[in-house]
Amino acid sequence: MTQLIRLPDVIARTGKSRSRIYAEIETGEFPRPVKIGERAVAWPAADIDGWIAQRIAARDAGVQP
Numbered sequence: 194m195t196q197l198i199r200l201p202d203v204i205a206r207t208g209k210s211r212s213r214i215y216a217e218i219e220t221g222e223f224p225r226p227v228k229i230g231e232r233a234v235a236w237p238a239a240d241i242d243g244w245i246a247q248r249i250a251a252r253d254a255g256v257q258p
Contacts, residue, residue, distance in 0.1 A: 197227065197235035206241055 198206075203214060209223075217223035224244055226234035 196238040197229060198238050198241065199233075199235050203236050203241055206245065 200211060200214070203209075204211065207214070209217075214223055218225055224236055224240035226236050229235050
């Protein structure tokens with residue numbers, strides 16, 4: 194079962210600000226949210242976890258993301 198998380202949880206998990214998250218979405222550097230209502234979006238938790246895992250793997254490989 195896929196869990197959806199809202200923006201405050203994404204901010205808490207990533208340490209990024211709201212504006213940085215949306216800027217990186219526009220450049221394709223951050224996962225896009227899914228629409229869950231007329232004025233509401235959320236991110237699949239697996240997408241955020243995968244993004245975090247990529248950052249850790251890049252750090253361990255000595256590569257700048």
